[in-house]
């Protein structure tokens with residue numbers, strides 16, 4: 001009876017751990033967990049086919065997984081891996097905040113945004129009604145310098161934020177206000193991926209977005225969302241919003257000045273308020289950005305890398321870069337959160 005050494009592997013295929021090494025990428029940080037093949041020539045999709053249970057266990061435990069040094073099969077290989085490592089089909093990028101190109105079926109490039117700018121930590125789609133539980137990145141072309149996609153645990157971000165500020169947001173939620181076709185930022189046609197107002201009206205009705213059509217084909221939208229979400233499995237509170245990200249004070253000073261002079265506060269491409277419509281103070285935004293910064297973990301991409309993040313728990317960012325950079329993104333496992341703020 002004593003000879004039962006290897007059978008208690010909690011359903012994990014006995015080959016899983018034998019084919020790969022699993023360890024933190026950065027010794028002193030919990031995220032991301034690095035998974036590398038022990039043998040050369042192992043293709044990621046091929047390996048994933050037999051190891052879904054193992055991947056899911058790692059994902060549930062570590063939230064952020066980085067697959068490195070597998071044989072990569074380009075965009076198609078990425079697409080296959082995404083399919084094998086997710087439960088539902090890929091989500092579309094509607095209600096966009098940045099322009100994107102498409103590679104294959106619902107595989108996108110990461111935000112097209114000036115290379116010299118930083119993109120702050122954010123979870124994808126916190127202002128949507130339905131968002132992705134899983135977000136995948138692939139490094140197709142690595143930048144010459146920079147271009148990292150830093151990550152941060154928004155459960156920890158929540159813990160770092162002053163409880164007074166947290167409670168105010170938890171009670172009021174966040175109001176996102178956007179303006180389109182004023183000559184700055186995206187057009188509503190690009191954001192909603194249609195030329196038809198009727199389609200925007202239908203999308204808005206289904207996604208709790210308030211529309212205000214203005215003269216000259218201009219549009220203002222308002223969406224009110226909770227600021228804090230509970231993780232569906234662990235019930236841990238998560239700082240899951242774009243309150244600081246889209247706030248006017250988070251713009252670089254030059255852009256902020258231009259926007260405010262040319263447009264005025266009511267016509268900004270985007271801005272955020274407390275859910276009751278009152279202004280979020282600049283120092284509150286600074287405090288929140290500081291909490292994100294303290295959780296920010298950056299590491300250099302290696303071409304062929306594929307990352308899988310829990311989009312509710314792990315925020316991502318982008319560092320400035322030089323040279324060419326192509327990072328692919330896919331979102332899966334759609335999740336509709338409980339309705340808005342009480």
Ligand SMILES: [Fe+2]
Nearest residue numbers: 122123124316
């Ligand atoms: Fe993003």
